[in-house]
Amino acid sequence: MLPKLKYIFAYLSLAGLAIISFLWAIQEDTNVNTSIEIEGSLADVWKVLGDTEVFSEWNPLILEFSGEIRRRGRIFVKLEIPDAGIRTYNATLLGYQVEHEFIWEYDLPIPRLFTGKHKLIIDPMPGGGVRLRNEEELRGLLVGPLTASYLAKKRIGFEAMNRALKERVEGN
Numbered sequence: 001m002l003p004k005l006k007y008i009f010a011y012l013s014l015a016g017l018a019i020i021s022f023l024w025a026i027q028e029d030t031n032v033n034t035s036i037e038i039e040g041s042l043a044d045v046w047k048v049l050g051d052t053e054v055f056s057e058w059n060p061l062i063l064e065f066s067g068e069i070r071r072r073g074r075i076f077v078k079l080e081i082p083d084a085g086i087r088t089y090n091a092t093l094l095g096y097q098v099e100h101e102f103i104w105e106y107d108l109p110i111p112r113l114f115t116g117k118h119k120l121i122i123d124p125m126p127g128g129g130v131r132l133r134n135e136e137e138l139r140g141l142l143v144g145p146l147t148a149s150y151l152a153k154k155r156i157g158f159e160a161m162n163r164a165l166k167e168r169v170e171g172n
Helices: 002-026 042-049 052-058 145-170
Strands: 030-038 062-067 074-081 085-097 101-107 115-124 130-139
Touching: 030 145, 042 115, 042 130, 042 145, 052 062, 052 145, 074 101, 074 145, 085 115, 130 145
Parallel strands: none
Antiparallel strands: 030 130, 062 074, 074 085, 085 101, 101 115, 115 130
């Protein structure tokens, strides 16, 4: 009986290694990058973007953004992605600078399978106004061809949020 267990264990180990190797081979870093120009100052945009408690009133993508709003703080993010449903993340706020950025990172409970880094960055533009960059970088073994349609849906959500922020800041 014992020799059979050795062979079963060896077989399962090789199968696991083959699956991990396959996932590693198709894995790729993937990004969603959107931006929008907003007529307003950094302070005008931050007044809306920095008030995370009322995101649900105007933001079609981020329904909830709560927790320790400080660098290295733990946050909870609830998104509604068009045609993909509700997603919730416990994340770490990597970057937080008033009138400039929110950057958070989240992952699955098993490290290196799926990690996302979301960036909301406000840049002043020459001649006035600002540009909001709403971006996400995904990496890990589960990222690649399997996530292409999901990322297309996320892009639609990012663009809807960008437009809603612009309308709220500009008063349209």
